Amino acid sequence: MTFLAVVSVIAGIMFGVGAIAAVYRIIRGPSILDRALATDVLLAIAICGLGAEMAINKHIDTLVVMLVLAMFAVVGSISIARFMAKEDAS
Amino acid sequence: MSAAEIAVGLLILVSAFLSMAAGIGIVRFPDVLTRLHAATKPQVLGLAAVLVAIIVQVPTWGVLTTAVLVMTFQLLTQPMTAHMLGRAAYRTDHVRRDLLIEDDLDRDIAEHDQQ
Numbered sequence: 128m129t130f131l132a133v134v135s136v137i138a139g140i141m142f143g144v145g146a147i148a149a150v151y152r153i154i155r156g157p158s159i160l161d162r163a164l165a166t167d168v169l170l171a172i173a174i175c176g177l178g179a180e181m182a183i184n185k186h187i188d189t190l191v192v193m194l195v196l197a198m199f200a201v202v203g204s205i206s207i208a209r210f211m212a213k214e215d216a217s
Numbered sequence: 218m219s220a221a222e223i224a225v226g227l228l229i230l231v232s233a234f235l236s237m238a239a240g241i242g243i244v245r246f247p248d249v250l251t252r253l254h255a256a257t258k259p260q261v262l263g264l265a266a267v268l269v270a271i272i273v274q275v276p277t278w279g280v281l282t283t284a285v286l287v288m289t290f291q292l293l294t295q296p297m298t299a300h301m302l303g304r305a306a307y308r309t310d311h312v313r314r315d316l317l318i319e320d321d322l323d324r325d326i327a328e329h330d331q332q
């Protein structure tokens with residue numbers, strides 16, 4: 128196995144642990160703010176994973192996907208935080 | 218195994234470790250504000266590390282400018298998200314006040330109400 132293959136296995140496990148923890152917080156999260164935050168973290172991990180895959184396999188096919196995700200990641204959390212009323216806080 | 222390959226591997230490992238740290242952080246920390254603190258690690262430093270790794274692997278001007286654009290948008294939008302989430306958490310009482318050392322915003326709101 129080459130060095131980058133070993134790195135890709137270790138990084139995949141670490142990304143997986145982070146993503147599973149984020150999904151756990153989305154399911155459990157006591158408030159909707161926790162869920163919005165965990166969704167943001169899941170998206171950030173997905174962006175980092177896309178980039179890591181590109182760097183390991185030496186191509187730039189999904190760089191535009193990273194750009195679009197970085198541009199529009201903000202919409203969901205801000206709309207949840209902005210239109211959250213005090214009564215439906217769960 | 219060249220020096221560039223080792224650098225790329227280390228940068229990817231940094232990004233993956235920060236992603237794992239953020240996941241563990243949002244599971245273990247007690248309220249929204251502390252989870253916000255944990256969540257920002259892969260969003261900024263992890264993304265920067267992985268973008269540098271891509272630039273090292275494919276060093277062209279198009280890749281460099283797109284990576285700078287991605288980082289710029291992330292740095293512009295993530296503080297807005299954190300600010301709005303923190304504000305909504307404070308206003309809807311999702312803050313563990315017993316864990317706060319000092320609550321400056323509470324004092325400011327009380328002063329504003331007196332006027």
